Amino acid sequence: MEREVDVVVVGGGPVGENVADRARAAGLEVVLVEHQLVGGECSYWACVPSKTLLRSAAALRAAKRVAGSAEAVTGTLDVAAVLKRRDYWVSDWSDTGAVGWLESVGIELERGHGRLAGERRVIVGRDGTEPLTLVARHAVAVSPGSDPVIPPIPGLAGARPWTSRDATSVRHPPRRLAIIGGGVVAAEMATAYAGFGIEVTVLARSSLLRNMEPFAGDAVVAGLRGLGASVRVGASVTGVGRNDADEVIVTLDDGSTVIADEVLVATGRRPRTTALGVESVGLEPGTWIDVDDTMLVTGATGNAERPWLYAVGDVNHRALLTHQGKYQARATGDLIAARALGRPVDTAPWGAHVATADHSAVPEVVFAEPECVSVGFTAAAAERAGRSVRVADVELGAVSGAGILADDYEGRARLVVDAHAGTVIGATFVGQDVAELLQAATIAIVGEVPVDRLWHAVPAFPTVSEAWLRLLEALGRPGSPATQVASGDRRDDLATDGPGVTAGDGEAAA
Known part of the structure; x- marks a missing residue:
């Protein structure tokens, strides 16, 4: 069977949905190919379930940090109610609503595995039915996403390790959970399960959240320990197995062991390109797909002469975050329509x-204990990129709005400023509910707003956003000597800790 359509989108997660939606809204005929649930990883096994698992315990901790409400909290977390709320938000793992949305906007769904079969051709393998070949008049967009990596640690694969899907879809939480990794998934799932009252052990080969400023990872280590979790930084796992009691035994390089009921592996992601048929258009299976800034695949057969193949979301390895993938998708769908x-x-x-x-x-939120958010450069990354930088740090506990939000509020904010351009190029916030501060920083960076102009963006009193005023004061008022401090110089109101590490672990946010 063979059909000709305007656009074929392979992958029905949020990224593929957005490509299809923008192309269809322009009047093109679009077929979306998906073999699992429409809505993808984010909707059923990552962003949505992980945040619902985290929210209830975070709300309980917030209540306990305010005199008056703290005295009213007399019970413990109802884990069964948390899981029930999670089930609601993932629609009990049914994509009926998502499929209904596709129908409502005129996007056709083909259930099955889609793979490239040469220029502009996609074969859809369908269970119990003859395969369908779709021929695209204008474009094919692939957004298959990524999968967790199970590292080659002796015995690990045979120990039935959890991946992020298992952690977010749990029905009966274990009594003890070991987590291998130090990235976003590790930090968030450690926070969630420790919030359940479960015995959690985090085994991180290096620091936690090493793509952020160092103080972010340090704060999460302290926060997790405050929740009763054990965090072992610098721990290398040399072996994993199960004993006769079906307990997981994790052996470390110092000879010590960790005993748990389950082990979660959160050590990175790999692209779903092994069975995507990319070899049929001159690409290497099992690798990330290179694209230009329009998400057009570089090196694909016929793409230079007449653009037709786009790779959007995780698979191009630019930013393994749902919101960035959707951002790429909006631009790509509009571009496909414009060219067509x-x-x-x-x-x-x-x-x-x-x-x-x-x-x-690229904005990122880690819903750990405490929340850690960042956008743009860390101080170290900016300096490695050859930028002359000025850095301002502020303790958020000194901001009146934060003190009202929670008694004895602890947190920290940092701005990284290009000393020559006079604009913000990086920001990091750590503390309770700091996620809502991130969009302002993102707008400042994208808009290249001069720091001197930010003095006129007045934060409301009393809110945590007053941190912006404190950060500007740390940099120095316009025209004051402090504004002339060059990269490498240090004052009391500038950063004094070492440069951050920005090399990520390739891990998608949970």
Whole structure:
């Protein structure tokens, strides 16, 4: 069977949905191919369930941090109610609603495994039915996502390890959980399960959250220990197995062991390109797909002469975050439509059809204890990139809005400023409920707002956003001597700890 359509999208997660939606809204005929649940990893096994698992315990901790409400909290967390709420938010792992949305906007769904079969051709393998070949008149967009990596640790694969899917879809939480890894998934799931009252042990080969400023990871280590979790930094796992009692035995390089009921592996991601048929268009299976800023695949057969193949989301390895993938998808869907319909194409930096922000303005939220958020450069990354930087740090506990939010509030904020351009190029916030501070920083970076102009963006009193005023004061008022402090110079109100480490672990946010 063979059909010709305008656009074929392989992968029905949030990224693929957005590509399809933008192309269909322009009037193109779009077929979306998905073999699992429409809505993808984020909706059923990552972002949505993980945040619902985290929220109840976070709300309980917040209540206990305020005199008056603290005295009213007399019970413990109802884990069964948390899991029931999680089930509601993942629609009991049914995609009926998502499929209904596709139908409502005129996007056709083909259930099955989609793989490339040459230029503009996608074969859909369907259970119990003859395969269908879709031929795209204009474009194919692949957004298959990524899978967790199980590292080659002796005995690990045979020990029935959990991945993030197991952790977020749990029905009966174990009594003891060991977590191998130090990235976002490790930090968030350690926070969630420790919040359940479970015995959690985190085994991180290096620091936690090493793609952020060092103080973020340090704060999460302290926060997890405050929840009763054990965090072992610098621990290398040399072997994993199960004993006769079906307990997991994790052996470390110092000869010590950790005993748990389950072990969660959170050590990175790999692209779902092994069975995608990329070899049929000159690409290497099992590897990340290279793209330009319009998500056009570089090196694919026929793509240079007449653009047709796009790779969007995790699979291009630019930013393994749902919101960044959807950002790419909006630009890509619009670009496919513009090229198909002969409309103007805008591929200049910050143009309508490019994902420029993937390079310098990627916001990330880690819903750990405490929350850690960042966007843009860390201080160290900016210096490695050859930028002359000025750094301002503020203790959030000194901000009146934070003190009202929670008694004895603890947190920290950092701005990284390009000393020559006079604009913010990085920001990090650590503390309770700091996620809501991130968009302002993202706007400042994307808009290249001069720091001197930010003095006129007045934060409301009394809110945690007053941290912005404190950060500007740390940098120095416009025209004051402090504004002339060069990179490498240090004052009491500038950062004094070592440069951050930004090399990520390739791990997608849970």
